Amino acid sequence: MKLWMFFVLSLLINFTEITFFPDVLANENTGMIQGKVSLSTPAPALPQIVVDKTIDFCGVTLIDPILMVQEGGVKGAVIWLEWQGEFHTMAEPVPPISLKSQNCLFSPRIQATRVGAYLHLNSGDEIAHNPHGWWNNTKTVFNITLLDPSLKFKRKLRWAGTYRVECDTHTWMKSYILVFNHPFFVVTDEKGKFTLNNVPVGTHTVRVWHEILGEQKRVVVVNSGKKTKQSFVFPLVDHRREILKPKTISPWPPNESR
């Protein structure tokens, strides 16, 4: 291709981005969805991990932070809009996210980001960890050896879907990253609250996921410049489909409390 053709084509592409596919985040025809994800019953005590490796460092037991509840609100639930097709964004880079192996657990436990984000991995522990990322429970997408805190790695999250991260050494260590091809997602805070900003005006299906409690969805209408309230209440049911590991951890919560 001749240089001038390349130049003209580049200008056209840039012009097209700016003019014909405006970023909806900057559009005035947006509203907000706000609400809370709650548990229908009081939260039970968290399960205990019986540590079977590197006890000297990790301790004999750990608390498994699978369901963090404060004032009835559930932390770490992910809320998003069902969005058809690709979301066209301006050229702003997707901010990176981080996952740290810390005190024999991953931190943060739950994250959400957009396709193309870099995941930075490091460790605060003096023992070796092995974050092993799985995409949609089917394929390994990374398998990193974190020998000590001096090492840092990064991996690009290339596809939309659920990334489950486990430590192959300490099999109780888990983290989830939900990756979207649009920007309409949010993770609940410590009290289960969320605000989904810059939602395009119209009718949307809103979905919520929690690693233990499972999924729900609602249809909501968003009006220009308005706040739409939508909350979710989950019964205490363990919806994990994967095999619980290690076997020293029993299905949770115990049957009698369900």
Next chain:
Amino acid sequence: MRSRRGKPEEMSKVRPIRCARLLFFIGLLSLGLIRVVVASEPLPMETSFPFGLEPDFEIPKHNPMTAEKVLLGKRLFFDKNLSKDRSISCATCHDPAQGFSNGEALAQGVAGVIGTRNVPSIVNRLLGRTQFWDGRSETLEVQALEPLFNPNEMAMDENLLIERLRTDVIYLVLFQQAFDAEPTLDGVLQAIATFERTLLSGTTPFDKYEWNGEKMALSDSAVRGIALFRGKARCSTCHIGTNLTDEKFHNLGAGAGIGQDDPGRAAVTKESEDFGKFKTPTLRNVTRTAPYMHDGSLATLEEVIAFYDRGGRPNPNLDKEIKPLQLTDAEKADLLEFLKSLTSSVVSVSPKELEELIE
């Protein structure tokens, strides 16, 4: 004649240029033939980075990867002229047909001298942090120096080595191509290390299962073996990452209390707590590298699994993570099936691709 005699200084300027040109043309003519000869060794060359390995590695800045160094390094690696009595090459102990080990319990040097440790595989050393069972060398360049001049291994001396290389026209061409210089010891070490960095093994049935979601790539037994490997059998305490090693040092008790104990890592660190510790080896191609452990004391993988099941061999410095496992016979069989799924061809990966993979 007189005029020529009258210009001796000019003659001396012209001669090296003519020699260099001659060497260059000889190089051009012979390089194709040399490539064919060197590349004819039983090792796939110039392939892509294997599937299932994470490309987390470093290449020393002073020794970047080039195809010319790989070609030279390969010839050196397989050349018995690198040993004093011309009886062994690097490949004698690191035999591609034996998983780049030698199939014996211990290494064997010139004149049949038996070494003290099992020959470690050199596959996937690109991904390693230190070399040798005790990690006494940090780079493959430094590692290559030791067996060359160790009297119990290749027993070479530097002058003899350089003399042999400088009287071999193929080496003159290969060194010229690789380093634009005559053979030197540094060049030998850099070329061998560069070649070794290309030797990688991945794309196993296990990798296809985990990285590509090919559920039919593994038997049910091997799949159960993976769960045991990371769970009850505790293997993933040390055998982690895509090369299945933490590159750290552990005392399992192999060889402890039998004859004179090998100090292992303690010989490097001088720390008593490191006595009897050896580097975790990769498990890639483990079915091809029998016998096992640093002293070659376990003949089969079944013996290795039984050894771990017993909790290693008791000794004052036994790693705390080594405990009796109480595996059933079925579980031992599953573990073995998993270990078998880690077998694949070793390939020599394109040096250009390796350079490109470094971020």
